[in-house]
Amino acid sequence: MLNAHQLSFQFTAGVPLLQNVSLAIEAGQWVGLSGDSGAGKSTLGKLLAGYLTPHKGNVILDNATLPTSGVQPVQWLPQSPELAVNPRWRVAKILREAWTPSEAQCQAFGVQPHWLSRFPHALSGGELQRVCVLRALAPGVRFLVADEISTMLDPITQVELWQALKQKAEQRRLGVLVISHDTALLKRLCTQRYHLSNAQLTPIS
Numbered sequence: 001m002l003n004a005h006q007l008s009f010q011f012t013a014g015v016p017l018l019q020n021v022s023l024a025i026e027a028g029q030w031v032g033l034s035g036d037s038g039a040g041k042s043t044l045g046k047l048l049a050g051y052l053t054p055h056k057g058n059v060i061l062d063n064a065t066l067p068t069s070g071v072q073p074v075q076w077l078p079q080s081p082e083l084a085v086n087p088r089w090r091v092a093k094i095l096r097e098a099w100t101p102s103e104a105q106c107q108a109f110g111v112q113p114h115w116l117s118r119f120p121h122a123l124s125g126g127e128l129q130r131v132c133v134l135r136a137l138a139p140g141v142r143f144l145v146a147d148e149i150s151t152m153l154d155p156i157t158q159v160e161l162w163q164a165l166k167q168k169a170e171q172r173r174l175g176v177l178v179i180s181h182d183t184a185l186l187k188r189l190c191t192q193r194y195h196l197s198n199a200q201l202t203p204i205s
């Protein structure tokens with residue numbers, strides 16, 4: 001289980017973005033997170049994945065804090081995949097740095113073999129997003145924070161991506177936090193939903 005316990009965080013002194021926010025995600029569970037632009041959803045996602053350190057509270061995976069080296073078991077997938085890759089590495093190296101997916105696994109996420117020899121700038125945003133989702137599924141990964149990952153995809157590719165991710169998550173009992181402004185998407189994918197506003201997390205029933 002991934003447990004965020006009483007997290008508080010601010011970028012600017014005196015302006016709390018998160019105040020005593022707690023959230024638990026079980027293995028295999030899909031949790032949705034909505035909230036106005038700037039409410040702090042990505043910040044919460046980054047705290048869960050260890051990209052940021054809370055000023056108060058902690059993030060516990062099973063019974064331990066997140067590891068500081070090796071494969072990060074909680075992967076944050078940002079809306080803009082170009083932020084998450086080395087622009088000077090070809091796609092094959094970007095993937096291989098994390099793990100080596102089989103041809104069938106590439107196919108499931110629509111990652112074409114001829115993309116592997118290209119640099120990230122030679123893929124569309126949606127194509128690079130699919131590479132990043134696949135890369136995040138390295139062995140050892142337990143939870144994903146999917147931060148607006150399907151926004152730049154056409155509707156058919158969106159459905160395919162979520163189907164592939166659902167299947168993988170079921171097979172591996174991955175827990176997923178889906179961050180989105182799309183209420184219908186969150187309702188469809190998630191068994192539990194929360195709304196973030198005024199530094200607080202409220203469950204949606």
Ligand SMILES: Nc1ncnc2c1ncn2[C@@H]1O[C@H](COP(=O)(O)OP(=O)(O)OP(=O)(O)O)[C@@H](O)[C@H]1O
Pocket residue numbers: 011017035036037038039040041042043044
């Ligand atoms: N590194 C930073 N330094 C200072 N302020 C930051 C930093 N990163 C984010 N912020 C600010 O923190 C607030 C929350 O940002 P965050 O990206 O978490 O919001 P969000 O809810 O994910 O928004 P959106 O829905 O627009 O993606 C915003 O006001 C943003 O400008």
